[in-house]
Amino acid sequence: MLVRDIMRTPAVVITPDTTLADAYRTMQEKRIRHLPVVEGHHLVGVVTDRDLRLATSALAPHPFAPESRVADVMRTKPVTADPSDPVEDSARTMRELRIGCLPVVDGGHLVGVVTGIDLLDALIRMTGVDKPSGRLEVRLPDQPGELARLTSFLSHRDLNIHSVLSYPEGPEAVRMVLRVGSIETRLLAQDLRRADFDVVWPPEKPWPR
């Protein structure tokens, strides 16, 4: 999944001459917390609702007036993302820099924005259930050809795989979590065990018949 698949486009933007009061109103009206600042199509900064609240706070040593310009409080030279970046790269960047948004720039033009909330949406899309499906969890040896052996077993049964997640489990195994388009995952698990797969879910029932 790439940044272009999840970014907000077109982004709501302001200019360096926008007043803090107008920038704040825009955030309230659009229910957003991050505004890229542009001159033409060119990105020159980012301002967040936190920037505005801190800049105008009565607790600040020299509070800015509501009529001040955004140019005086914005972050210049913000870190940006490319539309072709994988979403996990954006997540890592935002996490490392402790920021909540990345303007997306393509060929020098601002084309969109990705926020932490968009990344949560991406997480839901990647792991969520959008088609009726059952869960299948299989432990595979971490060797070439093992995943192919599993997917070809499923394809021979005409089963559609809706999603696949995998993570390493110890040094020599990989845990595969699949959502397959079938209500009959228990019967499928029986057959997988007969074919020497290590099926973690669904488990064998612990009680005798």
Place this chain on the structure above:
Amino acid sequence: MAAVIYHPAYRSYAFGDDHPFSPRRVEMTLDLLSELGHPVETIAPEPATEADLLGVHADYYVRRVKALGAGEEVADCHEYGLGTPDTPAFPGMDEAGRWLVGGTLTAARLIAEGGQRRVLQLGGGLHHARRNFASGFCVYNDLAIAINELTKRGLWVAYLDIDVHHGDGVQQILYEDGRAMTISLHESGRYLFPGTGEIHELGSGVGRGLKLNVPLEPFTQGGSYLEVFEEVVPAGLRHFSPGVLVVQAGADAHFDDPLADLMLTTRDYEAIFRRILEWADVYAAGRVLFTLGGGYSFRAAPRVWALLYLVMNGLPVPETLPAAWRSRWSSTLDAPLTEAFHDPELGDDAVPTRDEIAQRNRQVAQRLLDAASAYWF
């Protein structure tokens, strides 16, 4: 006596000999009741008309079901969940589906017009079917069609789904409907098909707060099931004040079910059925429509559904299963049928994590009620 709806044509809703959704389960149920000295008098329904189907299903979907049932090739049938390993095409698919829908509709009309209080539809309960998508053995959604019929006639419906799988099709079709509450108890979608039925699925628009889901931990036993059942269902019914209950009485939460992982026994089912009938009396003027549903253990499902009939009619539950019935059907199964009617107790140590499971289920029920009751007033 409860009215019982059935027609031999229900047997035509069959996906092949090895398919779990076998009409034999209902034949075994009827035969068991007959051998117990309670031959069931049934009311024959008419199959549903195409207009009945189109109240819920898209015309392009019905057209494809008909074509597949007539043996025609439908190149894009997979996009509609048809012709899949779970829901394969079979000759006469449309007609067979319409018989089951017709049965549930007949049951609804007996209640809405005929003044009947308790009706048992010995089939149907196809809760996974969507407007334009077949899923989990379900082609046409008899429940949603019958519920619409009841609400149209002024009876608001509380739909209670005790099948082990989430009643996703019914919930989706009625998601924005303020005249129908849906309550589904099921094994959590994190582990079991269809994957949905989380507590945050609460309905939308005027239906917000009227769609309740209780996703249960795998290996939940009767004690914990009944605890959350008691906590959630009456609270919902009290708020909603339905005119009628529609109950999808799937028998696949039984511990012997080959497709799922809950651990109810027949004694748990007896307690559940008795409570539902009490709630129907208290909250819905005694009006209750039961359908069947999932339930894929030939050893368990016929006993569960025979129990439903006995409890609905205030008949005693026998100690033992009739020898004639056992010998007739044992030969068709891979192990003989037990002598006792009820299951043996599973014992306290059947699941080592029983207390942890019960605690999680309790929290889920509490979080559900907290979230849903925010919309109740």
